[in-house]
Amino acid sequence: MNDVLKPGQTYDSKDHAEHGFSYGRPKQDGVDTTHGAILYLEDITVSFDGFKALNKLNLDISVGELRCIIGPNGAGKTTMMDVITGKTRPTSGTAYFGQTFDLTKMTEYHIADAGIGRKFQRPTVFEHHTVFENLELAMKMNKRVKPTLFFRLSAEQRDKIDAILKLIRLEGHHHRPAGLLSHGQKQWLEIGMLLMQEPQLLLLDEPVAGMSDAETERTAELLNELRGKHSIVVVEHDMAFVTEIARDGQVTVLHEGSVLAEGSMQAVQANERVIEVYLGR
Amino acid sequence: MTSSFSSLFSRPAWAGILACAAVLALLPILNLSFPAGHALHVSGYTVALVGKFMCYAMAALALDLVWGYTGILSLGHGVFFALGGYAHGMYLMRAIGHDGVYQSNLPDFMVFLDWKSYPWYWSFTDHFGFAMLLVVLAPGLLAFAFGFFAFRSRIKGVYFSIITQAMTFAFMLLFFRNNTGFGGNNGFTDFKRILGFTITAPATKAVLYLITLAALLGALLLCRWIVTSKLGRVLQAVRDSESRLMFIGYNPLWFKLFVWTLSAVLCGIAGALYVPQVGIINPSEMSPGNSIEMVIWAAVGGRGTLLGPIIGAFSVNGLKSWFTAAFPDLWLYALGAIFILVTLFLPQGILGLVDRFRKSKETA
Amino acid sequence: ADTIKVGILHSLSGTMAISETSLKDVALMTIDEINAKGGVMGKKLEAVVVDPASNWPLFAEKARQLVSQDKVSVVFGCWTSVSRKSVLPVFKELNSLLFYPVQYEGEELEKNVFYTGAAPNQQAIPAVEYLMSKDGGGAKRFVLLGTDYVYPRTTNKILRAFLKSKGVKESDIDEVYTPFGHSDYQTIVANIKKFSAGGKTAVISTINGDSNVPFYKELGNAGLKATDVPVVAFSVGEEELRGVDTKPLVGHLAAWNYFQSVKNPVNEAFIKKWKEYAVAKKLPNANTVVTNDPMEATYVGIHMWAQAVEKAKSTDTDKVIAAMGGQTFKSPSGFDLVMDKTNHHLHKPVMIGEIKPDGQFNVVWKTKGPIRAQPWSPFIAGNESKQGM
Amino acid sequence: MLQVEALNQYYGSSHTLRGVSLTLKKGECLALLGRNGVGKTTLLKCLMGVLPTAGGSVKLDGRDVTRLKPHERAGLGIAYVPQGREIFARLTVEENLMMGMAVKPGRQATGIRGEIYELFPVLKDMLHRRGGDLSGGQQQQLAIARALLADPRLIILDEPTEGIQPSIIKDIGRVIRLLRERGDMAILLCEQYFDFAHELADKFIVMSRGEVVASGAQADMNNEHVKRHLAV
Amino acid sequence: MNPMKTTKILLALLLLLQALGAQAAIEAGLLKPLAGDDPDARIESVNKIAALASDDAYKVLSAIKNDALFATPDGQVFVIEDGKAFDPATGKTGAPPDGADAITVNNRLRGAVEAALSGFRLLSKDPNERHAAAEAMQKNADPGQLPLIRQALAKETDPNIKALLAMAEATANLQSPDAAARKAAVQALADSSNANLKPVLAQMLEKNGEGSYNEPDEGVRVAAVATISAINARLARTEFFGNLFYGISLGSVLLLAALGLAITFGLMGIINMAHGELLMIGAYTTYVCQLMFRTYFPGAVDWYLVTALPAAFLVAAAVGIALERTVIRWLYGRPLETLLCTWGISLMLMQLVRSIFGAQNVEVANPSWMSGGVTVMGSLVLSWNRIVIIFFALFVVGAVWLILNKTRLGLFLRAVTQNRRMADCVGVSTGKIDMLTFGLGSGIAGLGGVALSQLGNVGPDLGQGYIVDSFMVVVLGGVGQLAGTVIAAIGLGEVNKFLEPVAGAVLAKIAILVFIIVFIQKRPQGLFAMKGRSAE
Numbered sequence A: 001m002n003d004v005l006k007p008g009q010t011y012d013s014k015d016h017a018e019h020g021f022s023y024g025r026p027k028q029d030g031v032d033t034t035h036g037a038i039l040y041l042e043d044i045t046v047s048f049d050g051f052k053a054l055n056k057l058n059l060d061i062s063v064g065e066l067r068c069i070i071g072p073n074g075a076g077k078t079t080m081m082d083v084i085t086g087k088t089r090p091t092s093g094t095a096y097f098g099q100t101f102d103l104t105k106m107t108e109y110h111i112a113d114a115g116i117g118r119k120f121q122r123p124t125v126f127e128h129h130t131v132f133e134n135l136e137l138a139m140k141m142n143k144r145v146k147p148t149l150f151f152r153l154s155a156e157q158r159d160k161i162d163a164i165l166k167l168i169r170l171e172g173h174h175h176r177p178a179g180l181l182s183h184g185q186k187q188w189l190e191i192g193m194l195l196m197q198e199p200q201l202l203l204l205d206e207p208v209a210g211m212s213d214a215e216t217e218r219t220a221e222l223l224n225e226l227r228g229k230h231s232i233v234v235v236e237h238d239m240a241f242v243t244e245i246a247r248d249g250q251v252t253v254l255h256e257g258s259v260l261a262e263g264s265m266q267a268v269q270a271n272e273r274v275i276e277v278y279l280g281r
Numbered sequence B: 001m002t003s004s005f006s007s008l009f010s011r012p013a014w015a016g017i018l019a020c021a022a023v024l025a026l027l028p029i030l031n032l033s034f035p036a037g038h039a040l041h042v043s044g045y046t047v048a049l050v051g052k053f054m055c056y057a058m059a060a061l062a063l064d065l066v067w068g069y070t071g072i073l074s075l076g077h078g079v080f081f082a083l084g085g086y087a088h089g090m091y092l093m094r095a096i097g098h099d100g101v102y103q104s105n106l107p108d109f110m111v112f113l114d115w116k117s118y119p120w121y122w123s124f125t126d127h128f129g130f131a132m133l134l135v136v137l138a139p140g141l142l143a144f145a146f147g148f149f150a151f152r153s154r155i156k157g158v159y160f161s162i163i164t165q166a167m168t169f170a171f172m173l174l175f176f177r178n179n180t181g182f183g184g185n186n187g188f189t190d191f192k193r194i195l196g197f198t199i200t201a202p203a204t205k206a207v208l209y210l211i212t213l214a215a216l217l218g219a220l221l222l223c224r225w226i227v228t229s230k231l232g233r234v235l236q237a238v239r240d241s242e243s244r245l246m247f248i249g250y251n252p253l254w255f256k257l258f259v260w261t262l263s264a265v266l267c268g269i270a271g272a273l274y275v276p277q278v279g280i281i282n283p284s285e286m287s288p289g290n291s292i293e294m295v296i297w298a299a300v301g302g303r304g305t306l307l308g309p310i311i312g313a314f315s316v317n318g319l320k321s322w323f324t325a326a327f328p329d330l331w332l333y334a335l336g337a338i339f340i341l342v343t344l345f346l347p348q349g350i351l352g353l354v355d356r357f358r359k360s361k362e363t364a
Numbered sequence C: 001a002d003t004i005k006v007g008i009l010h011s012l013s014g015t016m017a018i019s020e021t022s023l024k025d026v027a028l029m030t031i032d033e034i035n036a037k038g039g040v041m042g043k044k045l046e047a048v049v050v051d052p053a054s055n056w057p058l059f060a061e062k063a064r065q066l067v068s069q070d071k072v073s074v075v076f077g078c079w080t081s082v083s084r085k086s087v088l089p090v091f092k093e094l095n096s097l098l099f100y101p102v103q104y105e106g107e108e109l110e111k112n113v114f115y116t117g118a119a120p121n122q123q124a125i126p127a128v129e130y131l132m133s134k135d136g137g138g139a140k141r142f143v144l145l146g147t148d149y150v151y152p153r154t155t156n157k158i159l160r161a162f163l164k165s166k167g168v169k170e171s172d173i174d175e176v177y178t179p180f181g182h183s184d185y186q187t188i189v190a191n192i193k194k195f196s197a198g199g200k201t202a203v204i205s206t207i208n209g210d211s212n213v214p215f216y217k218e219l220g221n222a223g224l225k226a227t228d229v230p231v232v233a234f235s236v237g238e239e240e241l242r243g244v245d246t247k248p249l250v251g252h253l254a255a256w257n258y259f260q261s262v263k264n265p266v267n268e269a270f271i272k273k274w275k276e277y278a279v280a281k282k283l284p285n286a287n288t289v290v291t292n293d294p295m296e297a298t299y300v301g302i303h304m305w306a307q308a309v310e311k312a313k314s315t316d317t318d319k320v321i322a323a324m325g326g327q328t329f330k331s332p333s334g335f336d337l338v339m340d341k342t343n344h345h346l347h348k349p350v351m352i353g354e355i356k357p358d359g360q361f362n363v364v365w366k367t368k369g370p371i372r373a374q375p376w377s378p379f380i381a382g383n384e385s386k387q388g389m
Numbered sequence D: 001m002l003q004v005e006a007l008n009q010y011y012g013s014s015h016t017l018r019g020v021s022l023t024l025k026k027g028e029c030l031a032l033l034g035r036n037g038v039g040k041t042t043l044l045k046c047l048m049g050v051l052p053t054a055g056g057s058v059k060l061d062g063r064d065v066t067r068l069k070p071h072e073r074a075g076l077g078i079a080y081v082p083q084g085r086e087i088f089a090r091l092t093v094e095e096n097l098m099m100g101m102a103v104k105p106g107r108q109a110t111g112i113r114g115e116i117y118e119l120f121p122v123l124k125d126m127l128h129r130r131g132g133d134l135s136g137g138q139q140q141q142l143a144i145a146r147a148l149l150a151d152p153r154l155i156i157l158d159e160p161t162e163g164i165q166p167s168i169i170k171d172i173g174r175v176i177r178l179l180r181e182r183g184d185m186a187i188l189l190c191e192q193y194f195d196f197a198h199e200l201a202d203k204f205i206v207m208s209r210g211e212v213v214a215s216g217a218q219a220d221m222n223n224e225h226v227k228r229h230l231a232v
Numbered sequence E: 001m002n003p004m005k006t007t008k009i010l011l012a013l014l015l016l017l018q019a020l021g022a023q024a025a026i027e028a029g030l031l032k033p034l035a036g037d038d039p040d041a042r043i044e045s046v047n048k049i050a051a052l053a054s055d056d057a058y059k060v061l062s063a064i065k066n067d068a069l070f071a072t073p074d075g076q077v078f079v080i081e082d083g084k085a086f087d088p089a090t091g092k093t094g095a096p097p098d099g100a101d102a103i104t105v106n107n108r109l110r111g112a113v114e115a116a117l118s119g120f121r122l123l124s125k126d127p128n129e130r131h132a133a134a135e136a137m138q139k140n141a142d143p144g145q146l147p148l149i150r151q152a153l154a155k156e157t158d159p160n161i162k163a164l165l166a167m168a169e170a171t172a173n174l175q176s177p178d179a180a181a182r183k184a185a186v187q188a189l190a191d192s193s194n195a196n197l198k199p200v201l202a203q204m205l206e207k208n209g210e211g212s213y214n215e216p217d218e219g220v221r222v223a224a225v226a227t228i229s230a231i232n233a234r235l236a237r238t239e240f241f242g243n244l245f246y247g248i249s250l251g252s253v254l255l256l257a258a259l260g261l262a263i264t265f266g267l268m269g270i271i272n273m274a275h276g277e278l279l280m281i282g283a284y285t286t287y288v289c290q291l292m293f294r295t296y297f298p299g300a301v302d303w304y305l306v307t308a309l310p311a312a313f314l315v316a317a318a319v320g321i322a323l324e325r326t327v328i329r330w331l332y333g334r335p336l337e338t339l340l341c342t343w344g345i346s347l348m349l350m351q352l353v354r355s356i357f358g359a360q361n362v363e364v365a366n367p368s369w370m371s372g373g374v375t376v377m378g379s380l381v382l383s384w385n386r387i388v389i390i391f392f393a394l395f396v397v398g399a400v401w402l403i404l405n406k407t408r409l410g411l412f413l414r415a416v417t418q419n420r421r422m423a424d425c426v427g428v429s430t431g432k433i434d435m436l437t438f439g440l441g442s443g444i445a446g447l448g449g450v451a452l453s454q455l456g457n458v459g460p461d462l463g464q465g466y467i468v469d470s471f472m473v474v475v476l477g478g479v480g481q482l483a484g485t486v487i488a489a490i491g492l493g494e495v496n497k498f499l500e501p502v503a504g505a506v507l508a509k510i511a512i513l514v515f516i517i518v519f520i521q522k523r524p525q526g527l528f529a530m531k532g533r534s535a536e
């Protein structure tokens, strides 16, 4: 029984994608990104009883890019992530992961499996599992029933978990139930879980909310390390942090469900409309 | 493998389990080897009672697997128990042969409904092996089909509990109908023999008893192995936050379906062992109240511990048997009070009490 | 031992407690009565009461407990046929005795059981004959309405065959079943009304237990009067009517082998004793207690058993069985009831009563004397050969 | 007005608060600083009465409230904006605001003061939306508005800027400053956003592993000693 | 008994004596057989007495009907009412004689008396009496009654009664020797909704032994076909409305049973297995109120419900509050523990009631204004108790809705049930609100119990019969959704009642359960699911 896929090995996951069920198939290692973009959102509209949380939103993320998204409270940033991860079905519009994965037709676990990982705005971890188990659960492997039943942790995998534990500074806590962690610790744990998943696209919804300035800095360092290895989308309100990680990459400003401005951090910060609706004077 | 086998339980837990099993195994032997009146004699009534409790314990164990670990509260496990029982009962009915009231090769109730031959769904039930297959398949398939649709629709929490209750209630009404072909309200009773052995013979009873004990132990080990595997941790994650689990790439459907079906099958086996020992199976086993009682056994013993539900099934039923005879007019007060006191003062059940006791000793 | 233990196996909780609790009390009263006269063979009787809680497998367990743990000499108990069926194997296996006091469907004869209630020919058939007679209203069409279990099913099967033999067409018979505890009779009452448009109709009700009250309430409110569509019930007695407002039901019928309203000295003494007992033991609602047929059958059964033990000079099952045949007892029904020599059933008189506004019955018809039970109804094919054990 | 002395608290066997003491006067704003998981939220919960304390006392205007239930403390004028917002998810925004006035007698709790909408204009558009449907930042604003509606004498804010857009952080800052300047309210502000806290506080305390390790006036906040306790 | 003969005698003498208005005592010989036990003689005697058509005869016949006719062992007959004995043989009133016993009345005698009385009543002064008599007459009128009907018709002023009488006349005319009269009668009956006519008309269309139609006239047969289909159409419509009504009625019962649970379970999240017992307590409170009225205010016994409603509410609420304070309050946020605990409570409450009131059912009578029914569309009887209960259910739902949505208590209650800790922090005394909420839910269950007592059993197991249904209703409607509960209850009632005639009671019930299971698949959160983020 091989629990973990060897590089290059793939499972076919086409046939069940449209139905509401499928085995938890491991991701295809190669998302087809021949055109250089890993995520395309086109004309995405999400409407809740007439209220448009997203309004014809367009967004492209290229492979290896680190994109920051900012925007007023209620602009639709979280909703956008909901659409990408299959939590919310858009009312209209298309969303593609690479060339082949139509995200609007896939289930949450299938999307996760295909290589999109997400950190939620409110930290969500398995509260009754220990920190260690949280990481073990998130670890990249064949997530079907049988392999899970016969799974044995290898030394390599254990090392990986230990490394991550260190990274998120919860080494001493690995036997504690995650529910007993403080708010900020949960944030970290969730980032750790995300890393265990080894996704190609990371979605981080307000990763430094509730972190102290020092910790925010560390997170920025971490993201800078990951830059290039993964494609990353970060939503944040902390301008210092955004400036730090955006460097000279693109920053997108959402407002009322669509893109208000896009450009370098300096350009965006200077934008009158952005100042008016978001930054304030 | 052996090392992982022995690591299923802690050392003291193993000792306790094996000691209990040995004592239980001794009961029918004492019953057979010593004449009534002898100091070491154990009455047939006691053996029959303990045999019944072991079946209940197995049902409670099965329920704990889905409830305690996966957070799926079934208020309809009685239906699986009963289906296993009915499947075995069909064989036992056919084994009566011509010894029924009407000396027909049909069961009395069919003669009585003017049926001339067995309906199709009774085919092959005269073969013991096929009946045993049915014991597994009937509850298994029902659980699989029911679970598949329910879990696929992401029915959760009380909604799931209530539709399991609706399911068992519907089955009860269906089996109460005489036209359904399972003996209506009377169900199956008055069995004569099993595999050629007289069912009331003390030796047959002892063997049935020992098989039940073995099945219970086997089920315990199997469940324990499952919950300590990584799959067990996934199940608990399903219980705590199913949606989060999906975002890290698991499809909860198959995990839930796996334990749900397994649990139903274990429950069906318990029912199948119950029928020859108790001597009757009828639709009241599917009444919603019976399923709720199973939940109560698990809760009283300590949910999510596997051993707890077994202890719970023994203690609740033991008390009930004692109370109904000792205070026939007041027993419901006593039983009701116990349920209340257990929930208020032992939120982790009886096993929780043991834990607490051990902890307090450790710290002291 | 210096006492003789007797078991009492009636549900004191659950759905059947409604009917069975009073049987337990009557049994205890009868035992007191026998003890007051010196007991049996000079020994006092000692009752062992258990509660099988309307749960059929529990009946089997409790029966086993009574016989093998408590070592009782005889058990008085059960109400529903299913509870009887579930304890039968136990009594056979342990060769012990059960006295069953309720009317039932027949089709059974067990060496270890004495049936002190009515077989179908001692209740159902005479009742239908009465309905077809001029005095009973000359019914031409019949609704057979029952709870879906073996007693009503069997009884109706027998009645169908009987009606057929009387020339009633299939289309003039409607058979309807409801589940136990059914409580909404609107549709059924409307259908009865519809059916009765086709000619003089009577309803034969084998509804058991809790459902009777909603049925009768619906019947009363829908304006179906006994003079239009009489209902004859086989499981509704004085005890059940305590829970109903009987004014709208006046004239509807029940068939039994005993009614509280029967006038004779034995019955008067029986009722008086029961009322006094209820008060003395502070039974709930002691001031309104009533007697009914299964209570009488319990009373008769215990006395006959005691007589048989005296005769056999032993409580040994086989000896008592041998001594039971031919036992007579002066019963509250006003007749000397005889235990049949061979078939373990009593010879019983049949009575038909109409409901009175006070919840009692007005006996409008009865047999001249007790009649012999036919547990194997001649209206069921293949029963001709089965007469004895 | 608020006097906390030697407060201790345990989660099971772990000692989360170790003899925390602090005082706060009317019209003052105290910033509570510290790294993740040092026990800030725990302390605030103990002040509100949500968690039981194992030792020490909490006094409000000299009155010992250590044994009072949260609603009794609310009745005495403490309002709480918890970390994680704790909006009533299935009540509308308007109803959530009405809940803010739960401490007041029915007659005085008929309408929502317009002033609230001036402070948080977004809420006005959302009055009939369910609280749980709001975005994270909107919920945070709702939580603060809810607390203000009680007209408290002590307001406890647990990381009120978390997840809030910069312009509104400025607004919230303005609100807090306004309240402080009004002088009829004591403010206990737990904050990770140092500059924000620095701007608003009159004084501060720093916690580490359940203990107060530094405290002082606003002017001392930037000193090295303090920074060390906040660094990773 | 032959009704035709009866009415003939009756009629002849009636017409004869009416003019005289004679006031003669009844011969003792006529009365004596009434005291005997020869059924035929008694019937004959009834008919003869009826033929006297005097006030005394009316009195005697009514007395038979009302069980007020007594006989002494020597065969003297008295009407005994209000402690006074009237001797019809002498016309004197005095003290009741010793040893007088009520005469035995069976259905046959009662039927004869009713037939005889309906003749009297057709000409009664009371329009209600006349209406009832005309209605009875219209069911099976025969030609012998024609003169009587015509006479009544001539005198009748009330248009409703007139229409009924015309229908009765037509019914009687069906057997007229004159084909034209028969045809007119058949055509006139096209407006009838009397199902009893169908076999009569159908019989016209059947062939007799000689191969010719029973009805010789072609035209009459054609008319009969038309009339039958008209009656059928009307009956089908009636049946449809009947089912509709039965469904609403069943739905309102389910609703009343479930409404309290919609609060304790739906809002508070307590899996309250003792809910059924709270219904039961309401029903027993009704019983006790009735008992008090019977004992202390026998004159006003019809109004016992007026006190039973508040009493049941208060008693059930008090029991609920007691449970909440002693047991349930320790279990908030642990719904499954509440299941276990309330199951225990339910066992104890049932046993408590058994100990106090006995295991048997107790009798709760409908007050007279809730007895019987109103006839609509010709043949559909809508019983008063059900009509009252439908309106009562509406009232209770309305009240609950107001409390939940329009009061501060309702707001607090919803807040506490959603986030207990935060509600506490904003200053709501959660303990008090919990107590009041549980009390409210329990009290409403008590009100449900009052309603149930009017329809079915009042016994220790009453609640057990409704607990499963109640949970189904609340869950189907969507937990915490009052409107959902209402629609689910009515919907289940309707589905059940439209299925039942087709499938029978058992299969209908099974079908309903399957329907619930399937429906939940489609809407996993019930009918009125919470949508959006707030649902999580």
Ligand SMILES: Nc1ncnc2c1ncn2[C@@H]1O[C@H](COP(=O)(O)OP(=O)(O)OP(=O)(O)O)[C@@H](O)[C@H]1O
Pocket (backbone or CB within 6 Å): A048, A051, A052, A053, A071, A072, A073, A074, A075, A076, A077, A078, A079, A080, A121, D133, D134, D135, D136, D137, D138, D163, E531, E532, E533, E534
């Ligand atoms: N299920 C829903 N029903 C109704 N409205 C919703 C729902 N989900 C989101 N909304 C609304 O959609 C808008 C966008 O919400 P979203 O959470 O995406 O904002 P955001 O950009 O993430 O804001 P924040 O920075 O505050 O987290 C908000 O106004 C919110 O109230």
Ligand SMILES: Nc1ncnc2c1ncn2[C@@H]1O[C@H](COP(=O)(O)OP(=O)(O)OP(=O)(O)O)[C@@H](O)[C@H]1O
Pocket (backbone or CB within 6 Å): A179, A180, A181, A182, A183, A184, A185, A210, D011, D012, D014, D016, D034, D035, D036, D037, D038, D039, D040, D041, D042, D043, D083
């Ligand atoms: N319910 C609990 N049971 C046990 N330990 C807990 C519980 N809640 C918090 N803790 C632990 O107590 C410590 C203090 O937690 P607290 O939430 O007070 O931290 P904090 O200072 O508010 O951190 P943050 O800045 O991340 O919000 C942490 O180590 C946390 O793991």
Ligand SMILES: NC(N)=O
Pocket (backbone or CB within 6 Å): C079, C080, C081, C082, C102, C103, C104, C105, C151, C208, C235
């Ligand atoms: N035998 C009966 N009434 O079940």
Ligand SMILES: [Mg+2]
Pocket (backbone or CB within 6 Å): A077, A078, A079, A121, A205, D135, D136, D137
């Ligand atoms: Mg957001």
Ligand SMILES: [Mg+2]
Pocket (backbone or CB within 6 Å): A182, A183, D040, D041, D042, D083
């Ligand atoms: Mg905190």
